[in-house]
Amino acid sequence: MPVSKADLLQGTLDLLILKTLALGPLHGWAVSKRIQQMSKDILTVNQGSLYPALYRLEDRGWIAGAEGESAEGRRIKLYKLTAAGRRQLADELDTWKSFSAGINRVIKAV
Numbered sequence: 581m582p583v584s585k586a587d588l589l590q591g592t593l594d595l596l597i598l599k600t601l602a603l604g605p606l607h608g609w610a611v612s613k614r615i616q617q618m619s620k621d622i623l624t625v626n627q628g629s630l631y632p633a634l635y636r637l638e639d640r641g642w643i644a645g646a647e648g649e650s651a652e653g654r655r656i657k658l659y660k661l662t663a664a665g666r667r668q669l670a671d672e673l674d675t676w677k678s679f680s681a682g683i684n685r686v687i688k689a690v
Contacts, residue, residue: 593625593633595676598661598669601643605660607650608634634659642668 600606600614611634612625637643642665648658661669 591672592676593629594637595669595672596623596625597630597633597637598642598665598672601659601661602666602669605658607648607656607658611659637665640668641665 596615597611600611600618603614606614608630609627612627612630616624634643634645638645638659641662643659644662645657645659648656650656
């Protein structure tokens with residue numbers, strides 16, 4: 581069953597975007613597709629959630645956007661992780677691991 585942005589925990593989308601861009605620069609739509617691909621179609625991010633998140637992360641200095649050109653010759657904005665974004669990703673991964681470990685303990689409780 582696919583999980584949409586509405587079902588994602590608060591802050592999870594930021595983590596997913598940062599992790600995706602840690603693998604290399606992408607334009608917005610490709611970020612969404614990469615998240616869907618890496619989650620094996622369990623997670624989907626619609627444009628109405630994706631672009632505000634990208635703008636927010638850019639405003640915070642965690643990602644940087646630069647004009648580029650697609651293979652078809654269209655103008656696109658490529659996003660990449662900044663040094664501050666790498667530090668934020670590390671912090672968010674630590675928080676996520678702790679949070680998910682706590683959830684797992686509750687789920688596995690007898």
